[in-house]
Amino acid sequence: MNTGYSRDSYTKLTSIVRGFKRSCPHCGHGKIFNGYLKLLNxxxxxxxxxxxxRADDLPPYVTILLVGHFIVPILLYVEAEYRPELWMQMTLWPSLTLLLTLTVLPFIKGAAVGLMWHLNLKGDEH
Ligand SMILES: [Zn+2]
Incomplete structure (x- = not known):
């Protein structure tokens, strides 16, 4: 796969950043997504x-890791300082977590595709 595409002119970080912007990790200009998470051929x-x-579980794993590390400290701080009512917490935290997860996931998937592109990985290696 990807033979004929030299990655010598850009760094791994460049590929990841280009992917994070949901652009092609090789040229940085073209689009690689067709919709929310589906990749163009x-x-x-x-x-x-x-x-x-095939990025498989990497984007969801990284997204959960990041969102969890963002939400949990805020949740604990709000609980310790303000002690909001239970119904408010049961509404706020799951909603905020879902919103952040769905917002961040496509960008993390792009970054994962960028990294895999640079490493010349397809996702079916054994
Ligand atoms: Zn391109």
Missing amino acids: TCSNCDAPTGEI
Whole structure:
């Protein structure tokens, strides 16, 4: 896979950042997503076959890790300082967690695809 696509002209971080912006990790200009999380078969600008990359569980894992580390300290602080009513907490925290998770996930998936592109991984390695 990806033969003929040299990654020597950019760094791993460049690929990750380009992916995070939901752009092609190779050229940085084309789009690689068709919708929320589905990848296009190829980059719309340079035809890099980014659609072959299967990020699988990495994006959800990283998203849960980040969102959890963001939400839990705030939750504990609010509980300790303000002691809001239970119904308020049972409404606020799950809603905020869901909203943040769904907001962050597509960008993390892009970053994961960018990293995998740079490492020349397809997601089916054994
Ligand atoms: Zn491209």
